[in-house]
Amino acid sequence: RPLRLRTRKPFTGDVTLDCWFTIWSFSHPSELLRMREKIPYCFRFLRDNPNLWNLSRWHHYGTDLPEIPSEPTLPGFPLNEFQYAQLRHGLGCQSCKAHDTRKTYWAFLRRWCKSCFESKIIKEREALSLLQAAKISESQPAMGGDLASIQTILQCVPSGMLDSWGNFVGVGPSQAQSLKTVYLGSDVERLITEYDEQAEANKDTWESKVGDWARKKQEMVNQRREFARAMEQWENRSRTEKCGDHQSKKEARKKYFAEKAKQLDPPMNEEVLKRCPSYARSVKIPKDPNPLAWTPLKPKLERERA
Template identity: 50%
Template sequence: MVNSKDFAFKVNKQTPTEGSLPPAYGTVIDCRPASGKRGRSEKEVKSRQVRLTRVPDPEGVDSKRRKRETQDSINDDGTATASKEFSVGAMSTASASTASAEQPPVVRKSQPAPTKFRRGTVLKKQVDLDSWFTILRFSDPAQLLEMRTRIVSCYRFLRDNPMLWKHSRDHFYDDTLPDPPSELSEFQYAHLRHGHGCMSCHTKSTRKTYWAFLRRWCKTCLHSRIIKEHDVLGMLKEANEEHMLDLLKCLPVAIFDSWDNYVGVGPGNTHPQKNVYILGDVEKLLEEYARERDENPATWHAECRVWMGEKEKVMQERHGFARKMELWEDHARQSKSSDFQEKKTARKRYFKEKAAELTPPISEKELQLCPSYRRAVVIPKMPNMLSWSQLKPKVEKEAADVRARCTTPDSRRLPDPLSLARDRVQHHLPFFSQPSSGTNTPSTDPFF
């Protein structure tokens, strides 16, 4: 179907492959709208769908065209082809009645409308779990943690799919974040890395995770639970344990400085640093040791080394993971700081260039005296035209005030002593005026 306006083109009949050539002819289809008086009276004919007729080939002529069993044939000029033996009107009427009798009209099923998302309306068609797995694996682990905590429908799904957390972590951090140790699940790892709040007193502002202990505590809770190394040795001596030094290797240890600040994972060997343990871990280890010894008193002497070796292996894995995490956090903190500094430098350079293009231009010294400029350059974001359009009216007003203060003398401001002395020397005046003591007349010195 041709639906074109303002064009006129010519259609020629296709040349047959066999038989005598028919006389050449052509049809000109004029799609241009009528103009003048004829155009006012005539209306544009609207296109409509017409059922096509099936016309058999003429007798004695073998047609090499492709057979069309389900579609009707039609000529290029839009009229049905009639046989030589039948008239055009009779054949078209008979074909139309036959086609209508053989092929009933096809009833198209209405397509369902697309889903409209509205607040408070439950969706009729739910998304399958495989699609959710594919979607959430490209999400931020912090977002998954928030969804698990706040959305009830996501709690079970995120709890029962630990590999989803791993895919999310690898995609978001490009496989740079260390894998968790065997004693941590994927959710616990994400909670320590991206969560906030003290795990003891639930202070919301706490974000520091002590990877040596695998805990996130506030400073008060940390100092209330730690115990120094010589106190741990005293507890082991009271329990009459033979393997005191070996049991120390089975405990998580951290290094504190002389100001009782956390330095990193231990053990430390330097004099100012001191090894610190968790009191609960020491008590738990002693209870487990005593229980294993009482259950197998005959074979405990031989099994003791194996039991402590497994504990030491777990602690070595934890300490190795803690060191990797602390190095990763230091590197991320430094890269973030350098990135912020680059953005602040770019903002300074961009705002200086834009201020120099104003009329009148604003110099760098005048910009430094504008409070809005000083507040804008400490924002760690790349500059753009929007940020400059917000800063421009503020800077122009503040720069005008700076120029006015510089040109208008302030009565409250004291004179500069160096400029005052220079002017007095130029006028051959003494540095200090000495009026006569007999009179109370004020000094006529113009500089005082």
């Protein structure tokens, strides 16, 4: 039997965990991140109920955000819903903890400051040299010879692209001469270690198995590339929409303040209004106009006009 609530009688019962689960599932992912960071109880609740992150994303974004590849499509994809939310809405470098870092490198599923990013990447030539030094090509004559086998193995590593000035431009590999392909040095070293372990464990059959091993790795990289591109496109769309929304709000403020200025005694025309510093500052704020915004602006305009 449902509880009957009365306006004259405050509710004094306990809010059940199921109720909190429903309430938090409608919270924005960025709010969940803040609660997780600042409230120990929320940290434990979100840790024990990982599906909350998925529900929160669906309630606020629907199908606009790319889905994380998951079982059985891609076993072992290195990203869960909490990490996904953290990369979208979190703040701070995940390496040096610099607080104001916002840039997420979707190609590598990490958020880093520029210095940390530059310290972790290596160019394609360096990556090929590491593989060559590991003597991978010598153990794989069946894969097409020295350079061909190294390049095949390198396709098992996620990559990004830099422009001529060293700026990150997106997920790789590059198909243009003006863009350079880069890899994480740690990814290349991890691949070499895994390759050596597999080769040692399958000494007699490794030459016949290495092709399947590489194809599985490349499938993971291809899925990560598709996901990273989808996220980069989503970020670009969101940025464009946000800029358009901000601009429309600024234009609305200009129109609203101009109408209000005409009602002053004596009226203030738009040319005079544009010369007032307080007006110039106010119309740069990307918020909808309202009487609360006009109230503090009015006496400033009257002083500046005088």
